[in-house]
Amino acid sequence: MAVEQFQATAHLQSGTQVKVRSRGFEFTLDEPTEDGGTNLGMNPVEALLGALGACQAIVARVYAKRFNVQLDDFWVELEGDLDSDGYMDKADVRCGYSAVRYTYHIKSPSAQADIDAFIAFIGTKCPVGDSLMQSVALQLTGVIHEK
Amino acid sequence: MAVEQFQATAHLQSGTQVKVRSRGFEFTLDEPTEDGGTNLGMNPVEALLGALGACQAIVARVYAKRFNVQLDDFWVELEGDLDSDGYMDKADVRCGYSAVRYTYHIKSPSAQADIDAFIAFIGTKCPVGDSLMQSVALQLTGVIHEK
Secondary structure, three states: OOEEEEEEEEEEOOOOOEEEEEOOEEEEEOOOHHHOOOOOOOOHHHHHHHHHHHHHHHHHHHHOHHHOOOOOEEEEEEEEEEEHHHHOOOOOOOOOEEEEEEEEEEEOOOOHHHHHHHHHHHOOOOHHHHHHHOOOEEEEEEEEEEO | OOEEEEEEEEEEOOOOOEEEEEOOEEEEEOOOHHHOOOOOOOOHHHHHHHHHHHHHHHHHHHHOHHHOOOOOEEEEEEEEEEEHHHHOOOOOOOOOEEEEEEEEEEEOOOOHHHHHHHHHHHOOOOHHHHHHHOOOEEEEEEEEEEO
8 A cells, every 4th residue: 555645626716717726836827708717718617637548648758668559649639528508507417527538648559459558558547537437526624614 | 518628638758747738827747756757746636636626626715705705714624545466467456546535624704604615615526526427438549650
């Protein structure tokens, strides 16, 4: 067992702008103007897709050598389906993604059989992907209320 | 039904750096140097926590008025447990988060009962939270291979 803890914070700014921080790094998420935001960044469900693709890409980098795969280029295109009636409280449907599809783009001169085995493997070792495919226990551990 | 599609891409750069893009917005994720990266950004599992907190914060902003809650400040502190033996292929354990805990920080002069009802509600309307609590079907729809 090598259970590690990871941390982040998310701080609401003006309107729907949110500053996400972890270990001194920061990016801003927001909603588009048509959804009541100021469009200063991608929104959280887009960032979630991006985190999934980034996780797959890093797993690809880490495991390429084991499969004798030379990675000249690797990128992931992701798309998810989300029923906004859930989030908008207009219907009793789940508010998260019902499905996420992704396509790998790989540039490599390596043998097709090695690439096939590599592609099949990386899908099984992605921490963000696993967190979405299996459920994660989310727990509200406290509310710090200042008047 | 108001099913919408959201998109993002993740493009592997040098080492473990990945450029995440959606609708013209971009941020870089990476791994710390001790994990073989160049530490140019938070990593994907930290970004996942940040996306969850940002989603909760935006839901808070959107629904505060309905609950008569004045939000003078709102931020979320998140922590997740992840067994790195899964991702490193050292043990047959899940590679994603087993648990995520979060604490809300709220500054508000509103009535305690309104704040309590508000807090209980926002946890149920967060798209990223729902995507983690329930499973999401992930599907590899293609591999575009260039030699």
